[in-house]
Amino acid sequence: MKNFWNTIGDFFTFTFDFMPIIGNKINYLYILIIFLFLVTWISIMFRHKKNGEEHNSSL
Secondary structure (H helix, E strand, O other): OHHHHHHHHHHHHHHHOOHHHHOOHHHHHHHHHHHHHHHHHHHHHHHHHHOOOOOOOOO
8 A cells, every 4th residue: 555655646746847847837728718718608698698598498
């Protein structure tokens, strides 16, 4: 069991060595993805409001 936990620890230590290289780029990627989903969602909501489907509960 000790080897299992040591292997997991070694893996995380290995991945933490690459974090300074990546820097904030991964955060910018997440911000971009969230922004794109937000814009898509808002445009769909405006389309529903334009078609009069704002409070339509016909599921």
